[in-house]
Amino acid sequence: MLQSTILLSASLFAIGRAQQIGTIAAEVHPPLTWSKCTTAGGCVAQAGQVVLDANWRWVHDSSGNNCYKGNQWSATICPDPVTCAANCALDGAPYVANYGVTTSGDALTLKFITGSNIGSRLYLMSTNTEYEMFNPNNQEFSFDVDVSTLPCGLNGALYFSEMPADGGMAAHPTNKAGAQYGTGYCDSQCPHDIKFINGAANMLNWTGTSANSGTGTYGSCCSEMDIWEANSISAAYTPHPCSGTGLVECSGATCTSTCDQAGCDFNSYRWGNTSFYGPGKVVDTTKVFTVVTQFITVDGTATGALSEIRRLYVQGGKTIQNSVTNIPGLTTYNSISDNFCAAQKTVTGDTNTFAAEGGLKVMGQAFARGMVLVLSIWDDYAVDMLWLDSDYPTTASPTAPGVARGSCSTSSGVPATVEAAGGNVQVIYSNIKFGDIGSTYTGSPYVAPGGSTSSSSTTSKAGTSTTSTTSKADYFHHKLQGDDVHHLQGNDIHHLQGHHIQGYHYDYCAWSHADSLWTVRWSHMEVSAIAYSSRRLTVPTDDNDHSGPTTCASPFTCQYSNDYYSQCL
Structure with a gap:
């Protein structure tokens, strides 16, 4: 997240962060159900809980005097x-009354304004004293989100950070509060607040x-790993690798050289598809939708190097492939x-x-060490969230590549303005699932206006774009028999069981623009075990199972190549 100088306001009872445990108010974590999923056994509900970040909490001495008030420390204490x-x-957090944080089953609601409190940041916990730790490598993470009330300048952010599972207690004995009270936050912006x-x-x-805020040395x-930074206008997902391991305290120049603060973002609007995400668009932000993120490794295992991060959506029962x-x-x-990138x-x-910071390989190494799930809502005192939903930098031409990130005005997002109008603003995260790729969501093909599926892909050579409709490869279930496999690419087959390719069941496919190939994931259906095979084919198909469109949308015409591949040109 772009938070290096973002000022997170707090309520009168949320004016500091310390390391001892108070006794004035009990800390009761709101329960939150989420699910672990496998392709073999489906999804199993987990009895989780969330905790408020310590930066929002009341911090005081043994007599109840504030250690930090307004934006200053007490010189005496x-x-x-x-x-x-x-x-x-x-001390304990009044989650509902002071912070606008409520849970119901698998849903977490974060209100932007509650009394004098502004925003919040919470973490998913495995126990009362430890954060839930995730390794996303060769896994899939999905959740439902309602961003319908989030305007320009707001960010409902869900992401992974490489925080310590115990909040830093074991490594730093002066920290007595730990994860139970939301300590140990860090991110790629090396925040000083x-x-x-x-x-x-x-x-x-x-x-x-x-x-109420400030910055220190x-x-x-x-x-x-920013899985989701979004409002109703724009959305982005962004990995930010760092050279250090876990939480690293920085000062001076090291605070801008330790991590990839800019990240490698995928924002549909920024990269040229202005009609994909937003109110009434392909992903319609006036309604709830599911966000699915897949973390692909080179060998299809949790120990392999991270090589790709994919995104798709589900809305109204229809699966929507990411924009191109x-x-x-x-x-x-x-x-x-x-x-x-x-x-x-x-x-x-x-x-x-x-x-320079190691790219996806280093990001995957951080995943393997374990990541904490962060759920938040915030506004931006640094640059008014223009980096997400408007033209940024504002000094550049809006027509320059990558400058336009959303349709919001460059005068939007001013904290005083969004806070004054934020009484009914909230984000709702729900139905959080984590597990095997292809196991956390269901959905039929999305059919866009005009009859084309969302899986049409675009390839380019020498700067010339050609739309290639490959509908036969979409959303079918197919068992490979014997040699019924075309254009297998040697080492791209992983965990192949036996000499014959039999009994494999389709999980998903995705277009790789880097290699101009479809990557297909099949699950091995032998009784003894379920393995995975990531393999690349030109366009796998099964005419008997095909239920997608067979004609090209106007003005394109279908150009037949062979039984397995045609193009709309």
Whole structure:
């Protein structure tokens, strides 16, 4: 998230963060059901809970005096960072009354304004004292979201950060509160507004930056995977690898060199499809929809190197493939890969800090160490969220590649304005699922106006784009028998069981623009085990199972190539 200088306002009872445990108010985590899924056994409900980040909590000494008030530390209680941590305690959070946080079954509602409180940030927990840890490699993460009330300038963000599972208690004994009270936050922006880092107050050179917030000398860095940063106008998903392991405290120049702060984002509007996401568009933000993110590895295992991050949506029972890039000079892509990241940096002229920090390989290494799920709603005191939903940077031409990120005005998103109008603004996250690829969602093909499916792909050569309708490859179930496989690519077959390719069941397919091939995932249906085979075919098909369109949308005509491949030209 772009949060390096973002000021997170808080309520009168949420004005600081400390490392001791208070006794004035009990901490009761709101319950939140989510699901673990497998292709073999389906989805199993998990009894989870969420915890409010410590930065929002009331922090006080043993007599109830504020350790931090307004945007300043108490000089009496906090003469130095270590003494401050010893003197100050975090207390329980009035989730509903003060923070506008409610849960119901598998749904979490975060209100933007509750009294004087603004925004919130929460973490999913496995126990009362530890965060739930995720390894997304070779896995799929899905959730439902309602962003219908989120206007320009707001961000309902759901993401993974490489935070410590216990909130930093074991590594820093002065931190007595830990994950139970929401400590240990870090992200790729190395935020300086974190009031306690590694068990000590971040009070040195503290400078107030709003009525309730400020920044100190130190930042809190770690790898971050933004699965979802969005409002009703624009959306993006973005990996941010870092060179360090876990939470790294930074100062000075290291705070801008430790992580890929810019990230490698996929924002449909920014990359040329302005009709894909928003009110009344293909993904209609006036209604609830499902966001599915797939983390592909080179060998189809959880230990393989991360090679691609895919996105699709489900709305109204229909599966919608991600949009395809449509920017002059940019080869067409519909997912995040190292090639896509290099290409987008080239076309925009931006420095490829993503590659410099190790790209998807390093991002996958962070995944393997374990990531915490973060759920939040916030506004942006730094640049008014223009980087998400408007023209940014504002000094560049709006027609330059990658500058236009949404339809919001460059004068929108001012915190004072969105906060004044934010009384009925909220985001609802629900139906969170995590598991095997293809196991967390169901949906039939999306049919766009005019009769074409959402899976039409675009390839380009020498800057010339050609639309290729490959509807026969979409949403069918097919068992391979014997040699009924075409154009297999050697080492692209993984975990193949036996000499004959039999008894495989279709899970999903996706177009790889980098390789100009369909990648197809089949699950091995032998009784003894379920394995996976990631293989690349030109266009796999089964005429008997095909139920998609067989004609091209106007003005294109169908050009037959062979029994397995045709193009709309």
